Every structure is written in structure tokens, then in C-alpha cells.
Amino acid sequence: MQFIDLKTQQAAIRADIDKRIAAVLGHGQYILGPEVTEMEQVLERYVGTKHGVAMASGTDALLVALMALGIGPGDEVITSAFTFVASGEVIVLTGATPVFADVEPNTANIDPASIEAKITSRTKAIMPVSLYGQVPDMDAINAIAARHNLPVIEDAAQSFGATYKGRRSCGLSTIGCTSFFPSKPLGCYGDGGAFFTDDDDLAQAAREIRVHGQSERYIHTRIGIGGRMDSIQCAVILAKWPRFEWEVGQRERIGRRYSEEILQKVPGAVALTKGSNLAELDAPVAVLEIGPSTSSVYAQYTVLLKDRAAVQEYFAAAGIPTAVHYPMPLGSQPAYSKWAPDADTPVADAFAAGVMSLPMSADLTEDDQDRVIDCLRRALGS
Template sequence: MKFIDLAAQQSQQLPDGMTVRDAVDSRITAVLNHGRYILGPEVEELETILSAYIGVNYCIAVASGTDALLIALMALGVQDGDEVITTSFSFISTSETITLLGATPVYVDIDPVTYSLDAAKLEPAISTRTKAIIPVSLYGQPADFSSINGIAERHGLPVIEDGAQSFGSMQDGRRSCGLSTIGTTSFFPSKPFGGYGDGGACFTDDLELADRMRRVSRHGQARRYSHTDVGVNGRIDTLQAAILLGKWPNFAKEVEDRGRIGAAYSRKLQAVGVTTTPHLSSGNTSVYAQYTVQVDQRVEVQAVLKEQGIPTAVHYPTLLCQQPALHCKHSLCSYGCNTPIAKAASERVLSLPMHPWLSDADQNRVVDELVNAMQQIKISASV
């Protein structure tokens, strides 16, 4: 059994009768024929499709999800001495990009059931040095943007959604990545909408920010050899844009299947007494980028599952503020960054195999083996 079966996607049939593999091959061939490997017509086509899908005016396709965050921060003018509020329960890109600009990540604890930034704890972390807020839409559903945006607006702060794991989900009828000042996402292969390499995008309704992000992603270039901003080489490759376009017609079905499989997991696990299943907030949908539960004695559970051929993963075992490169030096923080809920989650979360092509039989096997492993370890511990 595979944790994420990316190869299975290629044989899926599209509405026009082609397979995903055929559509991708056709798109790649078109790029090879026209030869515009950097900023070819497929890039603009992808941006047009994605901005319409998210429901915003502008999409800037970039080289990775990390670049998307970095470019968004640079466009907002984040620099040395600034603070950016975020969560310590995320992949390193969330804080790495802040640190690269000389700013300080200020960590706010997470909501215990959604794992996203707890809006109730946000306001005390805001200072005169705060330049932006980055909530992470973790595990497939949006963070609490209604509350977060309200607080940010009162303080005149922009909000960047790290939507690397939530592209395709919704909150109160609006799509993730279109819920804040800037939305960012990743097209890493294992993400809900993944390419065959790195890629990402920034989304906004703000024309000035869109222009700035586009310049920053292209070496700060306003026109050829005229550089108005310090930028990066953050453009998406034409071939990756083409691959994403080839896969796009199947994305809506994949989102539907992810929701169906995630809901089935929860029903089956709750029926056998596993109650720490993902909590879906009111008004939210989820694309279940990961299907994550909590278990006691995680290392032992993982070992038993591995013996039975069930792959698992931990997202994330170490808080960002505990990473050697990213220790938080903010005055509100001590080691662990006063985020006890995030710390507790990091010690117990366990992600199970999850992808749109997971069969019912395989899912049943995962559920059965997880329950067996938990019971086996409980019995061993009591002997």
C-alpha cells in the first residue's frame, strides 16, 4: 500500500475520454514544439484558469509554494526588524521565508481540534513591529479567516494564507487562497493539486500587490533590464504549467473524492472507538491533504503498522520554534514558544494513507490495522 499513490492518477479518465497521462503528454509535446520554456503561453493560461477558480482577480504562478510565501512577504515590504505572526505547527517554509527577510516569526498556539492558528490567542501577539499574519490552512481545510481577518483589519495588518495543503477547499462558499489579502499555495506533487515537480501560486484581488508580486517573482523586473524591486528568480516553468493544465480537468473530481474518502475514514474510525479524527469547522470543506488522527505511543503504533505494510507519516513532529535554525526570540516566548497545544499535538498526530484513489478495501484495512495496533500496544503496556 502507498501513502499517496501518485502513479494511479495517470490512468484516470478525463471528461473528454483521454487519460490524465495522455493529456499531460499532449501538453508537454505542445511546449516542446513551440519552445517557449520560460513564461510560455501555458503560464498565462494556467493563471487565468486558477484566478477564476479561486474567485480573485489575479494569480501569479511561481516556482514553488515556498517561493509563493517569500514573494508575498517581499511584496508587502517585510524586512529586517519586522515581526510576522504565524503558527509553529507547520512545515519549515512558513517560518523560513520570514527569517530569510530578517524578520522575526512570532508564534501563536493552535486550535486543539483544527490544528490551525487559534484566532482567540492572536491579538496579544500583535505589536508595533507586526507587519503581517500568516495563518496556515493545515491538513486540508481553511483556518478561521472570519475571526483572523477581523482582528487584522482592526490593526491594519495584511493576512497571507498559507494554503499549501488546502487548495480546493472552501469556507462559507469562498475558496481557500481567496480568503485573505494574499493567498498562497503549492503544486508540490503530493499536494491536492500537484505537478510533476515544484510549483506554486499567489492570489489576490489587489492590483498593486499583484503587480509587485509579479515583478518580485521575475528578478524585480518591470520591463526588460529595468529592475524596480529586489526580486528572486521565482517563475514557474512552462513545462510545469503545462503539466498542471493537463491534470486540471480531473481536479474537481479529485476534490470530491478526497472529501468522500475523508468522511468515510471518520465514520469508520469513530464506529470502532477512534474519536481523534479530523474536525471539520462549520462552513468549511476539506481536501484532506492529510488524514490525521491522534494516538498514544505513536512510535510503537507506527512500528506495528509498518510490519503490516501500512505506511504512515507525522506532520509535524518538531515545532518550528524548536528547529535549530528558527528558535523564536520574541519576548513573549520561552522555549516551546508558549504553544502547549501545538507541542502536545506534535507528539500525538499520525497521518494515514490518503489520496483520491484509495480503495474502500484498502481503507478498511488501514482502519482495522490501526485499531489492532492500538489494542496490541495497550495490552502490552498493561502486562
């Protein structure tokens, strides 16, 4: 069994992939070719923003967002303590200081109350992360930002295709950034990403920054990076696009079925809620909550375990792959601990100690899913 099944997806669309890549090879515009513009237009219409700007990676999209906002030394940017390192990395790369907020005990997404408690006179932006495919409470986050006159950058690397109160991830704040890393819900066959906004000036800045700060050929009006997404990678996204809505539906169905079956078939399993105290949680396994106004694309299907090491060992012996997203809060990482000497993120700490992700993809069969669930039940001694 594969942790993420990309082979079945590729087999289903191989002819379209070959056709799209052949077109790029034919015209030879490997950088900023017509596929880049076409993909940007397709995705900005889907998200519902005025602008979509293709980037070389999701990390570059976040970095460009901070650069476009003028974030730099002396500034602070608040982000989640429990996320992939890129969320903190890009803040440091601008010379700004990352400030790590704690997360909610039901979703593992950033806690708006923790954000507000960490705002200072040096705070210049808020970067919430849409973890595991679900958008955080963006109304609360945007309201906090509005009170303090701060921009919001949604790190939607894991949530492209998800919705929040009927609106799509990446179109919920000042700027939305996503990733097209191959394992993502919409992935290319290399690195890629995108930056979304309704702000004309920010979009123009992003387009210039991604080509080394050029406003026109060899005229550099900004400090920039080499942040362009290759035409071939955009061609892959375009080949995948007709299947994407079906895949989003499949991911939602499979993710919901995981939760329902685990709660029904694994003795002692519980569902996390806003009132959950993870420090005192004694359940062998807990499933995360999907909010009533949100949908998830389940970039990962992740559970919280009382004894992760033993369960992972059991899965490995059974030949079923698992992963840990993520084993250490950012403030505890060796390269980032100096920015969080007194980090107070107990919920993030608890998730880091116990989360485990199960095989997940749009093409996961019910037979394989049942095998995973049964393995979890047996691993927990039931």
C-alpha cells in the same frame, strides 16, 4: 500500498499529460510560455480573485508575498507554531522576526485568540496556515487584522480546492499562496506554486519580483528572485485540471469515511472539539474536526495518537506507510528556537508529539482504506 497514489492518477490522464508536454516541447517557450498565462487565468477564475501569479514553488509564493508587502528587518510576522518549516523560513529570509501562535485543539489550525495576544507595535502581517487541507477561522483572523490594520497572507499550500463559508481557499485574505508540490491535492511533477490577490499593486509587485525585480527587460526596479514556474509544470497542472473537481469530491468522501469508520470501529476513539484538553486526553486515537462552515481537501488525513511510536511500528510491520506532519513545533526547531525562547504553545506541542498521517489520495480504494482502519484497530489492541 502507497502513502499517496500518484500512479493511478497519472494513468487516468496520461494522454492529456503527454499532449500538453509535447506542446511545450514544440513551441520551446520553457519559461513564461503560454501555458503559464493559461494556468494563471484558469486558477484565478476558480479561486475568484482578480489575479493569479504562477510561482516556482509554494515557498517562493510566500516569500514574494512578504516582499511585495515590504516586510523586512525590524518587522514581526505572526504564523502558526504547528506547520511545515516554510511558513517560518520565508519570514526569516526577509530579515523579519517570526512569532509563533498556538493552534486550536480541534483542528490543529492557528488559534485566532493566540494571534491577537501576540500582536505588538512591530507586527506587520499575519500568516495563518490552512493545515491538512482545511482553512482556519478566517473571519476571526481577518477581523483581528482589520482592527490592527494588518495584511493577511493565507498559507494555503495544503488547502487548494477547500472552501470557507462558500468561498475558496486562496481568495480569503489580502494574499493567498499555494503549492503544487507533487503530493499536494493539485500537484505538478516538480515544484510549483501560485500567488492570488485582488490588489492590482500587489499583483504587479509579485510579477516583477518573480523575475528578479524587473519592470521591463533588464530594468530592475525592485529586489527580486528567480521565482518563475516552468511552462512544463503549468502544462501538467492544466492536464490535471479537468479531473480536479472530481478529486476534491473524492478526497472529501474518503476523509469523512476515515473519521466515521475510526469513531465507529476503533474502541476508545474520540472526536476532538474546541473544548478538548489535549494535555489530559486519554483516548488511544482522536480524529480532527472539520468546521461546519468549511470543507477540507485532506492534503493529509491525520489522527492524534496516545502512543504514536508503537502504532507506527505496527503499521510498518503490516506494510502500510505512515508519516508525521509534523514532529516538532517551529519554535522548538534548532534553527528557529532563538526566536521563541519562551514559546508557550502547549496545543502545538501536544499535536507534534502525537499526530500521524494515514494513506490518502483521491484514488484510495475502499478496500485499502478498510485495511488501514483495521490495522489501526489492531495496533491499538482491539
